């Protein structure tokens with residue numbers, strides 16, 4: 492069990508979810524995962540299933556269409572799990588706040604552990620946000 496926890500908290504696997512943004516944040520998240528930034532040195536790997544992920548990386552404001560889906564994805568992740576809001580939309584919903592179909596930031600529907608501001612944020616900022624959460628993953 493100790494070895495399992497040691498391995499898990501030293502290689503945070505992430506899953507990415509766009510809840511309704513303009514896709515520029517998604518392009519930055521994808522750029523972050525390219526060999527240019529070498530995130531595998533931190534053990535960061537993107538996964539396709541929430542059941543294999545430690546961190547949920549969310550971009551975009553929460554829309555009515557995806558609210559239930561993002562909550563379901565969050566609930567399917569094993570404990571301990573952390574959420575990182577990437578971009579101004581995921582943080583507060585802006586500039587889409589006030590639209591009839593937008594709830595706001597991701598913390599209106601699930602708990603958020605880290606916020607990476609920017610429109611869109613640079614890959615360096617996204618990496619910084621994920622790496623800063625690793626000690627929290629160990630503590631949990």
Ligand code: SF4
Nearest residue numbers: 512513516578579580
């Ligand atoms: S924060 Fe900016 S770049 Fe990111 S999804 Fe929102 S509008 Fe697009």
